[in-house]
Amino acid sequence: MSELAAEQHHLNVLHARLDALRKEAAAALARGHAPDVWRAELARLQAVEDGLCFGRLDFTGGRSVHIGRISLFEGDEPLLVDWRAPAARPFYTATAAEPGDVVRRRRITTRGRTVVALDDELLDPDAPRDGLVGEAALLAAVTAERTGRMRDIVSTLQTEQDRIIRDDARGVLVVQGGPGTGKTAVALHRVAYLLYTHEYLRARGVLVIGPSEVFLGYIGQVLPGLGENRVVTATVPGLRPVAVTEVDSAAETERKGSADMASLLAKRVRAVVRVPDEPVDVEFEQQLLRLDASAVRRAVRTAGETGMPHNQARLVFQREVVSALAEELVDQLESVVFSETGEALDGGSADGRLSEAELRALAAAGVVLGAEDDGPRELLDDVDREALRTALLGDAGVGEVLDELWPPLTPADVVPGPWSAADVPLLDEAAALVGESVPVFGHVVVDEAQELSEMAWRMLVRRCPSRSMTVVGDLAQTGSAAGATSWERVPGPRRLAQLTVNYRTPAEIMTVAAELLARHHPALRPPRSVRGSGELPWRLQAADVPGALAALIDEHTDGQLAIITLDVGELADALSLPVPPDLTGKVVLLTPDEAKGLEFDVVVIADPAAVLAAGPNDLYVALTRATRTLGVVHPGPVPPELSSLTVR
Numbered sequence: 001m002s003e004l005a006a007e008q009h010h011l012n013v014l015h016a017r018l019d020a021l022r023k024e025a026a027a028a029l030a031r032g033h034a035p036d037v038w039r040a041e042l043a044r045l046q047a048v049e050d051g052l053c054f055g056r057l058d059f060t061g062g063r064s065v066h067i068g069r070i071s072l073f074e075g076d077e078p079l080l081v082d083w084r085a086p087a088a089r090p091f092y093t094a095t096a097a098e099p100g101d102v103v104r105r106r107r108i109t110t111r112g113r114t115v116v117a118l119d120d121e122l123l124d125p126d127a128p129r130d131g132l133v134g135e136a137a138l139l140a141a142v143t144a145e146r147t148g149r150m151r152d153i154v155s156t157l158q159t160e161q162d163r164i165i166r167d168d169a170r171g172v173l174v175v176q177g178g179p180g181t182g183k184t185a186v187a188l189h190r191v192a193y194l195l196y197t198h199e200y201l202r203a204r205g206v207l208v209i210g211p212s213e214v215f216l217g218y219i220g221q222v223l224p225g226l227g228e229n230r231v232v233t234a235t236v237p238g239l240r241p242v243a244v245t246e247v248d249s250a251a252e253t254e255r256k257g258s259a260d261m262a263s264l265l266a267k268r269v270r271a272v273v274r275v276p277d278e279p280v281d282v283e284f285e286q287q288l289l290r291l292d293a294s295a296v297r298r299a300v301r302t303a304g305e306t307g308m309p310h311n312q313a314r315l316v317f318q319r320e321v322v323s324a325l326a327e328e329l330v331d332q333l334e335s336v337v338f339s340e341t342g343e344a345l346d347g348g349s350a351d352g353r354l355s356e357a358e359l360r361a362l363a364a365a366g367v368v369l370g371a372e373d374d375g376p377r378e379l380l381d382d383v384d385r386e387a388l389r390t391a392l393l394g395d396a397g398v399g400e401v402l403d404e405l406w407p408p409l410t411p412a413d414v415v416p417g418p419w420s421a422a423d424v425p426l427l428d429e430a431a432a433l434v435g436e437s438v439p440v441f442g443h444v445v446v447d448e449a450q451e452l453s454e455m456a457w458r459m460l461v462r463r464c465p466s467r468s469m470t471v472v473g474d475l476a477q478t479g480s481a482a483g484a485t486s487w488e489r490v491p492g493p494r495r496l497a498q499l500t501v502n503y504r505t506p507a508e509i510m511t512v513a514a515e516l517l518a519r520h521h522p523a524l525r526p527p528r529s530v531r532g533s534g535e536l537p538w539r540l541q542a543a544d545v546p547g548a549l550a551a552l553i554d555e556h557t558d559g560q561l562a563i564i565t566l567d568v569g570e571l572a573d574a575l576s577l578p579v580p581p582d583l584t585g586k587v588v589l590l591t592p593d594e595a596k597g598l599e600f601d602v603v604v605i606a607d608p609a610a611v612l613a614a615g616p617n618d619l620y621v622a623l624t625r626a627t628r629t630l631g632v633v634h635p636g637p638v639p640p641e642l643s644s645l646t647v648r
């Protein structure tokens with residue numbers, strides 16, 4: 001039997017096993033037993049159909065294992081090892097220089113259920129080293145036409161990526177890497193790895209944060225394809241569903257993103273508590289009670305000292321005030337008996353019995369006087385006092401006074417609308433200050449993390465108090481005015497990892513991007529492109545930009561074409577392209593901000609000077625989106641940053 005036929009035979013066995021498991025799951029689901037569990041299991045088994053098995057390791061001594069998306073067994077015999085299992089690790093880490101006991105690594109390419117190619121690497125310590133694992137398969141993957149949906153890279157993960165994926169779950173791992181270094185891909189594979197490795201994370205959940213809904217759609221297929229359906233994905237504003245209708249200026253975005261807002265909001269919340277200078281009159285069952293300003297001050301202090309959020313501390317405040325009021329009432333009642341002159345006061349009877357009003361007050365508190373009761377001193381034991389406090393608390397008039405002194409708050413009281421995206425972290429902060437809780441996750445992944453404001457980070461820490469986080473981004477791509485220029489704002493303690501190889505952008509394009517980077521971020525190193533395309537980036541001067549673009553679209557045949565520009569409105573009309581963009585279209589029109597994290601076969605930047613004026617980072621993002629060809633169409637003089645492009 002040929003090697004290909006042998007692998008086909010094994011793949012048939014694997015799919016037969018997969019089909020059997022699906023049947024079992026479907027039958028269990030039909031029986032109605034633990035439907036959620038079986039539905040999820042069925043979805044997991046369905047999602048691993050494509051590329052079920054993609055590799056094989058042969059070890060010294062003749063043993064071999066097949067590597068795939070999930071583990072499969074026939075009885076005790078392992079048919080397929082999950083790529084995340086320790087046994088699969090050498091598939092990603094073994095090198096010719098350090099082969100361990102691996103003698104051969106085989107990449108198996110399948111189409112549907114058919115094996116179409118084998119790519120063998122003999123791990124011979126004497127062979128020349130190129131640093132790339134499985135170069136042929138890798139190059140095939142990175143040059144494949146783009147579809148508008150991200151694919152997983154499980155069969156071609158590189159060693160520096162593998163190391164990050166399997167890094168410790170605890171603490172904050174920050175991954176800095178230039179464009180196309182696989183940060184998004186690595187972050188998603190790490191989620192799959194952590195969920196596989198740590199049972200507790202499956203129970204506590206993982207949250208993946210992305211920069212936009214379009215981006216979340218782009219990455220949406222990756223985790224299900226890796227057999228993980230249980231991850232929550234969201235944008236930062238999406239974590240708190242409120243109506244975002246406003247757009248802030250850059251200065252406003254920066255101001256609202258600053259950590260100073262946290263103390264400002266805390267101050268705003270504290271300021272609603274009123275401490276009067278004069279005693280406050282409180283009416284209860286037609287009795288007038290006097291609440292001393294000092295008693296209010298004491299209650300505010302006691303409530304404040306609990307450190308509880310506003311609405312919870314309010315309850316403490318209320319209990320304190322009501323205790324003071326109850327004491328006042330008791331004093332009044334007791335004074336009937338114990339007035340200095342021995343006289344009954346306030347209409348009480350001379351023998352120390354109580355007035356009508358006092359009886360009503362006691363009745364409201366549920367204190368019932370029997371005929372044998374002499375007076376309130378003996379009557380008002382601890383239970384009665386508690387009943388009195390409860391009655392005071394439940395009284396509408398008393399409640400009104402309490403609410404005036406310490407009003408209950410909603411987040412919208414603290415941060416009134418209408419709201420912009422930058423208000424959402426402020427509303428979230430306000431929610432925490434007033435005492436609303438949020439769902440908590442076992443691990444949080446943040447993609448395009450350079451865009452997050454300090455206030456957004458606070459929002460995420462509230463959702464992950466354990467601070468088990470994976471944070472990936474590129475400081476050279478920061479677009480938001482409230483975004484980061486260093487990783488210092490990421491909650492600590494943090495450890496930093498780097499990705500250095502660009503799998504997306506060909507060397508010819510990266511040379512242009514590197515010049516821009518050198519001008520504006522001299523401290524940052526551009527990533528090294530894994531390949532060249534043989535196509536030089538070009539520029540075209542055209543007074544009629546929409547006309548020039550229409551001609552380019554007409555000429556375009558292969559793969560996806562993206563037009564990146566600052567002002568999409570005008571071009572959308574002229575070129576009849578959808579806004580917001582449809583990523584599955586043949587031609588996609590979008591802003592640099594929307595293009596963040598995405599990639600296309602061909603990219604044309606319209607009016608690069610305008611993009612540059614918005615910020616060099618925006619132009620850097622736009623320049624690094626193409627997997628094959630880059631062009632710019634400029635109506636005026638070309639920015640010096642792009643003067644080296646070939647004139648078309």
Ligand SMILES: Nc1ncnc2c1ncn2[C@@H]1O[C@H](COP(=O)(O)OP(=O)(O)OP(=O)(O)O)[C@@H](O)[C@H]1O
Nearest residue numbers: 141153156157158179180181182183184185503597
């Ligand atoms: N090991 C790999 N094998 C095959 N393809 C890879 C590998 N690593 C990355 N890629 C591909 O490179 C492209 C860029 O990856 P990804 O989007 O994760 O990069 P990024 O660092 O997040 O980029 P950016 O900062 O520009 O958003 C994707 O198409 C991804 O599939």
